[in-house]
Structure formats: C-alpha cells, structure tokens
Amino acid sequence: MGKGYVAILGATSTVGRALAAHYAREGFDILLAGRQEDEVHRVGQDLATRYRCSVRAVHLDSDSFDYPQALLASASGVAPLRGVVWALGTMHAAAAEADAALLRTSTWVNFGAAVAAVEGLLPHVAPSGFIVLLSSVAGERGRARNYIYGASKAALTTYGAGLNHRFAGHGPRVTVVQLGVVDSQMTWGMDAGMPGADPEEVAAGIARAVAKGRSRAHVPKRWGLIMFVLRLLPEAIFNRLRI
Amino acid sequence: MTSQFGRRMEIAGWGHALRTEAEVVRPELVTRLRESLLSGNGIARGLGRAYGDAALATDRVWQTTRLNRMLRLGADGLLTAEAGVSLGEIIRLALPQGWTLPVTPGTQWVTLGGAIAADVHGKNHHEVGTFGQHVTEIILCTADGDLHRIGPDQEPDLFWATVGGMGLTGVIVEASLRLVAAETGYLTVDYERTQGLEETLEWFSGNDAAYPFTVAWIDGLSTGRSLGRAVLMGGRITERRELQQGTEVYPMPRGAIGVPFEFPSGTLSRSVGLAFNAVYYGMHRPERQKREAWWKFFYPLDVADDWYKLYGRRGFAQYQAVYPPEVGARELRALLERIHKARHPNFLGVLKRMGEGSPGLLSFPRAGLTLALDLPMQGERSVELFRDLYAMTADLGGRVYLAKDAFLTQELFRRMYPQWQAFVHLKTRLDPHDRFRSQLSERVGLSGVR
Ligand SMILES: Cc1cc2nc3c(=O)[nH]c(=O)nc-3n(C[C@H](O)[C@H](O)[C@H](O)COP(=O)(O)OP(=O)(O)OC[C@H]3O[C@@H](n4cnc5c(N)ncnc54)[C@H](O)[C@@H]3O)c2cc1C
Numbered sequence: 001m002g003k004g005y006v007a008i009l010g011a012t013s014t015v016g017r018a019l020a021a022h023y024a025r026e027g028f029d030i031l032l033a034g035r036q037e038d039e040v041h042r043v044g045q046d047l048a049t050r051y052r053c054s055v056r057a058v059h060l061d062s063d064s065f066d067y068p069q070a071l072l073a074s075a076s077g078v079a080p081l082r083g084v085v086w087a088l089g090t091m092h093a094a095a096a097e098a099d100a101a102l103l104r105t106s107t108w109v110n111f112g113a114a115v116a117a118v119e120g121l122l123p124h125v126a127p128s129g130f131i132v133l134l135s136s137v138a139g140e141r142g143r144a145r146n147y148i149y150g151a152s153k154a155a156l157t158t159y160g161a162g163l164n165h166r167f168a169g170h171g172p173r174v175t176v177v178q179l180g181v182v183d184s185q186m187t188w189g190m191d192a193g194m195p196g197a198d199p200e201e202v203a204a205g206i207a208r209a210v211a212k213g214r215s216r217a218h219v220p221k222r223w224g225l226i227m228f229v230l231r232l233l234p235e236a237i238f239n240r241l242r243i
Numbered sequence: 244m245t246s247q248f249g250r251r252m253e254i255a256g257w258g259h260a261l262r263t264e265a266e267v268v269r270p271e272l273v274t275r276l277r278e279s280l281l282s283g284n285g286i287a288r289g290l291g292r293a294y295g296d297a298a299l300a301t302d303r304v305w306q307t308t309r310l311n312r313m314l315r316l317g318a319d320g321l322l323t324a325e326a327g328v329s330l331g332e333i334i335r336l337a338l339p340q341g342w343t344l345p346v347t348p349g350t351q352w353v354t355l356g357g358a359i360a361a362d363v364h365g366k367n368h369h370e371v372g373t374f375g376q377h378v379t380e381i382i383l384c385t386a387d388g389d390l391h392r393i394g395p396d397q398e399p400d401l402f403w404a405t406v407g408g409m410g411l412t413g414v415i416v417e418a419s420l421r422l423v424a425a426e427t428g429y430l431t432v433d434y435e436r437t438q439g440l441e442e443t444l445e446w447f448s449g450n451d452a453a454y455p456f457t458v459a460w461i462d463g464l465s466t467g468r469s470l471g472r473a474v475l476m477g478g479r480i481t482e483r484r485e486l487q488q489g490t491e492v493y494p495m496p497r498g499a500i501g502v503p504f505e506f507p508s509g510t511l512s513r514s515v516g517l518a519f520n521a522v523y524y525g526m527h528r529p530e531r532q533k534r535e536a537w538w539k540f541f542y543p544l545d546v547a548d549d550w551y552k553l554y555g556r557r558g559f560a561q562y563q564a565v566y567p568p569e570v571g572a573r574e575l576r577a578l579l580e581r582i583h584k585a586r587h588p589n590f591l592g593v594l595k596r597m598g599e600g601s602p603g604l605l606s607f608p609r610a611g612l613t614l615a616l617d618l619p620m621q622g623e624r625s626v627e628l629f630r631d632l633y634a635m636t637a638d639l640g641g642r643v644y645l646a647k648d649a650f651l652t653q654e655l656f657r658r659m660y661p662q663w664q665a666f667v668h669l670k671t672r673l674d675p676h677d678r679f680r681s682q683l684s685e686r687v688g689l690s691g692v693r
Pocket residue numbers: 257286287288289290291292293294297298307326327347348349350352353354355356357358360361362363364365408409410411413414415416544646647681
C-alpha cells in the first residue's frame with residue numbers, strides 16, 4: 001500500500017512537475033492532469049521511471065466546468081486524494097486589460113478554473129489531506145506590468161483563505177503559496193529583475209509549508225520580507241518605481 | 244501561452260576561451276522546442292562541456308537541460324530518456340538496479356544528447372567502441388520541425404550522420420541506450436608508473452587485452468628522458484563476491500566541492516602546472532587491486548564541478564588528437580617537445596590507445612593513440628602553438644576532436660575528416676537553409692559556404 005494519490009493539476013508546469021517529483025519521492029502516487037496529452041504522459045513516465053510510483057495521467061482542458069468530474073471519471077480508484085496541487089497559471093506578455101480574449105483566459109485560468117477544479121474535487125479529498133494553491137506575490141500589490149494576472153492571483157489567494165475559514169480545522173488543510181520569482185518556463189526570457197529560484201528548492205519549500213499546516217506561505221521565504229516592504233511603501237514612492 | 248522565447252545571454256565553451264552572446268531557448272516540453280525550431284536558426288546545447296565553440300551560435304541556442312524526462316528503464320537494461328538528462332542522473336537511476344553506462348567520458352556532467360552528438364568515447368573504447376554504438380534509437384527533430392525515429396536499422400544514413408554530427412542534423416529529442424550490467428559500483432584498479440614515453444606505450448600494448456578500462460595520465464611537463472612518464476590505470480568492474488559482507492554494493496557520492504570564484508588569469512602558471520602534475524604523478528604509487536568507487540575512477544575531475552575557473556578569465560583550450568596506428572613514441576615526443584620549446588604551460592595530459600572507429604561520419608575515434616592536453620590560453624602564442632600542433636597532426640594523418648576544438652580551419656578539417664563530403668551532402672538535403680549551425684560549423688565549413 002502506497003500513501004495514496006496526490007493530484008497535480010497543471011502537470012506540464014515547471015513548479016507542478018517539481019512538486020510531483022517531490023511527492024513521488026516521498027512515496028505518494030501521482031495523478032497528473034494537463035491539456036497536452038503527450039507531454040503529460042511523458043511527465044508521468046518520468047515519475048514512474050525515477051521514483052517507481054504509480055502514475056495516472058489524464059488529458060484535460062481547463063476550459064470546462066466538468067474538469068473534476070472528467071478527472072475522476074478517467075482515473076477511478078484514486079480517491080480519497082491525499083493532496084491536490086493547483087499549478088495552472090498564465091502570464092501574458094501583452095496587456096490583458098485591453099484584449100477581451102486575453103482577459104477571459106487570464107481570469108479563468110488563474111482563478112475561475114481553480115475554483116471549479118478544487119470545489120469539484122473537494123468531496124474526494126481525504127479530510128486529513130491537503131490542498132495547495134499556487135498563487136503569486138503579484139497578487140499582493142497591483143503593478144502596471146501585470147495587474148490582470150495579479151488581480152486574478154489576489155482572487156485565488158482570497159479564495160484559499162475563504163476555504164480555510166470554511167473548514168476551520170475540520171477538513172483538508174489549504175495552503176496558499178505566494179510564490180516569488182521561480183526559474184521556470186513562465187519567467188525564462190522575461191526580465192524579472194533577479195534570478196529565479198530553483199524549482200526543486202521551491203517544491204521542497206512548498207512541501208515544508210504544507211507539512212507545517214501553514215495557511216499561507218511565501219516561497220522562497222525571503223519574499224515575505226520583500227513583499228512586507230513593498231506593501232508598506234507609500235504610493236508616492238511606489239508609483240515612481242518601474243517594477 | 245507561456246513564454247516560448249529565449250533569453251539573450253552570454254554563453255561559453257567549457258574552456259571559457261570562446262564566449263558569445265546568443266538567444267538561449269530552454270524548452271521544457273517537446274512541443275515548445277518544435278515551435279521554437281521553426282522560428283530561428285541555431286544549434287542544440289546540452290551542459291556546455293564541449294571545450295570550444297561546438298555548442299555556441301550567434302543567433303539561437305536550444306538548451307536541452309530541462310528536456311530531461313526519463314521515459315523508461317526496462318528489465319533488459321534498455322534506457323529511454325529525453326536528450327537533456329545527464330549521464331550522472333542516468334547512473335544514479337540505473338546503478339541501484341544493476342545497470343551502468345556502456346561508455347562514459349571523463350565527466351558525468353554531459354547530456355545524453357551531447358554524448359551522442361559528439362559520439363563520445365571512454366576508457367574502454369578499445370573494448371566496446373563509442374557511445375553511439377550502444378544507441379538503439381534516436382528521435383531527431385529536423386529543420387522542418389518533423390520528428391524522425393532513426394536507428395542503426397532505421398534511416399541508418401541519418402542515424403550515423405547524427406551520431407557524431409555535432410548537432411548539425413537537428414536536435415536530438417530523445418534516445419534509447421543499451422546499458423550494461425554492473426555487479427557492483429566499484430572498480431578494481433591496478434596503478435603503475437612509468438619513467439618515459441616508450442615504457443608508457445609498451446604498457447598499453449601489454450595490458451589493453453587484460454583490462455576493460457585503460458588510461459594513462461601523462462605528466463605533460465617533464466622533459467628529456469622522463470618525457471611521457473605517466474601514471475597508468477587498468478581497471479575492471481569489481482565482482483559482487485569480492486565485496487565484504489555489509490559493503491554497500493552500489494555506493495553514491497555526496498555533493499561536489501566547487502571552485503568558488505574566477506582566479507585572475509595566469510593563476511595556472513607553468514609552475515602551478517608543474518606542481519600539479521608532480522603531485523598527481525607522485526600521488527599514485529604503484530598499487531594493485533585497489534578498490535575505487537565508480538565516481539573516483541571515472542570522474543576524478545568532477546570533484547570540483549567548475550574547475551575551469553582555475554584558469555582565470557582567459558580560459559583554456561584542449562588539444563586532443565588521434566593518430567594512425569603507425570604513429571608512436573618518436574612522433575609523440577616531437578609533439579610534446581613543440582609545447583616545451585614554447586615554454587607553454589600545460590596541465591594534465593591523457594593518453595590512450597583506441598580501438599576501431601565508429602560508423603559515425605564525423606565521429607572522432609579511430610584505431611591508434613589519442614593524446615589530450617589542456618593548455619591555458621595566453622593570447623597569440625597559444626593560438627600559434629595550436630596551429631603548429633594541428634599542422635603536425637594533419638601531417639601525421641591524425642585528426643582533432645571537434646568536441647574539444649577551437650582552432651581548426653576548413654582546409655585542415657577536410658583533410659582530417661575525409662567523410663565530410665558525404666556529411667555535407669546529407670545535410671544539404673535535410674537542412675537546405677542551414678537552420679542548424681554553430682560557430683564550429685561555420686568555422687570548418689559545415690554550414691554556410693559550400
Ligand atoms: C572534464 C571533461 C572530460 C571529458 N572527457 C571526455 C572523454 O573522455 N571522452 C569524450 O569523448 N569526450 C570527453 N569530454 C567532452 C564531452 O564529453 C563532449 O563535449 C560532450 O559532447 C559534452 O556534452 P554536453 O551535453 O555538455 O554538450 P555540449 O557541450 O552542450 O554540446 C556538444 C555538442 O553536442 C551537440 N548537442 C548537444 N545536445 C544535443 C542534442 N540534444 N541534439 C543534437 N546535438 C546536441 C551540440 O550542438 C554540440 O555540437 C570531456 C569534457 C570535459 C569537460
């Protein structure tokens with residue numbers, strides 16, 4: 001008997017894949033979901049080959065409200081889930097506020113789809129299990145460069161806080177992770193102003209926060225301090241920063 | 244879409260004598276790699292262990308290090324993985340299951356793709372041939388973005404152009420490699436020391452049949468009668484029954500110690516080199532049946548994963564050549580003396596006798612002695628020295644290893660690699676617009692001018 005399944009929604013995400021590897025190494029079996037069938041399958045093969053865990057790979061589109069139903073229908077026997085990780089996210093180079101299609105995608109993928117997936121999966125999560133929502137420091141103070149992304153992540157953060165309040169200690173633990181810059185597909189080629197953190201270390205940091213039962217955590221930790229300062233910065237100064 | 248664009252940054256060959264700025268694309272998915280292949284020219288890059296400019300391009304570089312999914316390791320020892328996995332990772336995965344690499348270069352930090360593209364050789368070349376000769380299948384992404392499944396029996400022309408092809412036929416996406424059984428993670432090694440070149444060469448003649456793994460570390464600085472004196476190693480994989488009860492059968496190393504910063508140029512002066520060579524030579528007293536963990540035997544240089552920094556900002560270059568079987572002590576002596584005459588510092592030298600060549604059109608190995616020497620770059624005089632060494636090599640009928648090279652001209656390249664025409668012919672058909680090009684390929688005329 002293994003330790004049960006951890007579901008990774010967004011299996012092709014850099015951080016999602018690193019978390020999958022982390023939990024597989026810890027002895028969990030892994031349920032993977034993503035919209036690119038062959039790529040998700042390859043991630044699954046990697047986990048099975050490296051860590052000899054059981055892997056279910058499910059091909060899904062985040063564009064539908066049937067997400068959780070479809071997920072469980074095509075992966076019978078995985079419930080009760082020990083954990084659920086929401087790793088989907090999209091940050092557009094173009095201004096999402098000026099483009100209806102981008103706006104819809106951004107708010108849906110970064111927020112709406114997460115709610116649809118998590119709410120649908122909740123009945124299948126073990127009461128002692130965990131839910132991880134990968135949110136972002138971009139949700140803590142709106143910035144000119146990506147405030148639609150930031151606003152969606154702020155919504156996700158608030159959603160996670162609400163869930164935790166709802167369970168109030170009876171039910172799965174929800175950890176909202178406020179990620180700083182990670183060296184991932186999303187940030188490669190972007191000028192993030194600083195080198196991104198190593199995904200493996202980030203995954204370990206997230207798992208630590210989950211194990212401690214934190215409802216919110218900055219990963220890497222130093223982002224807690226950076227954001228503390230940034231949130232307190234008076235507008236007169238903040239507005240002059242091009243960050 | 245997630246950002247599929249590259250990052251403009253400086254990249255360098257392992258010797259750090261050659262650097263360039265390029266748009267580095269680091270795909271994590273095959274789909275992203277293919278998209279990016281269709282919108283630019285450039286070359287694949289693995290862990291950047293090629294010494295010169297084989298993995299440097301001025302436009303785009305596809306860095307495969309995150310295309311590193313292990314896909315399968317069967318009970319028959321057949322491993323399938325994406326091109327960006329490192330050999331070090333493969334060993335860590337496979338060894339506890341009783342399998343090891345059939346061939347390994349002197350560092351474990353090269354990628355599967357890079358090992359195929361350079362058709363690398365190891366200390367057992369005389370017994371088992373090159374890395375590519377153990378590859379059963381490659382999935383290659385060509386200039387049109389198509390994926391080709393190729394192998395020794397499947398489009399063999401393209402396969403043997405890709406094995407040793409230095410990335411010029413396309414980007415290797417995934418490959419299958421036949422691993423070999425290893426009873427333990429140890430080697431049983433005999434060390435010997437010789438007093439001079441003739442004795443060193445004799446040792447190979449007498450011992451190549453006796454050991455699966457042989458190599459000589461030669462003291463590149465000693466002159467006169469002790470020129471070519473060496474520490475010789477002959478090894479074999481230790482058998483299970485030789486281990487004491489309770490010994491870990493497949494040991495694993497703990498982290499590497501790094502050289503933390505760039506030393507000022509010239510740190511590795513002649514005297515430091517002298518000292519280093521003397522220490523290495525002095526360290527290994529003749530010893531028999533010494534048991535060594537796999538990483539100590541195969542990867543002595545990996546203890547510091549960025550030791551190139553020892554050479555300072557100007558970097559270094561390596562001369563590695565293989566000569567026809569008739570070349571012996573007299574000719575090697577002339578080559579080494581050319582270096583001594585210039586009073587040019589040099590570092591460790593490696594000498595080995597290779598077995599028969601590989602079918603790879605541009606593969607380096609062929610029967611005969613191979614000599615490798617690291618030389619810190621000291622401006623024009625170093626370049627001159629390399630030119631002379633290369634000319635001497637060509638005159639001897641030898642060839643220079645492209646994965647180490649930084650100086651070969653088109654004319655010398657053609658003399659050394661007589662199959663260049665067949666390669667160019669195939670490349671022209673496959674990649675008519677030279678989408679795949681590196682600074683190496685431009686220098687030796689494998690892309691661009693023809
Ligand atoms: C300390 C040290 C010891 C070494 N010892 C040996 C040795 O004993 N024997 C030996 O043979 N070599 C040796 N080498 C050389 C090394 O094995 C080769 O240069 C190897 O190709 C490096 O692999 P890489 O992943 O770093 O590739 P890179 O250096 O990044 O690239 C090397 C070449 O491979 C191509 N390439 C890389 N990935 C792909 C891909 N996915 N698809 C297509 N082409 C690709 C590149 O275009 C380039 O032409 C040594 C190097 C070092 C630094």
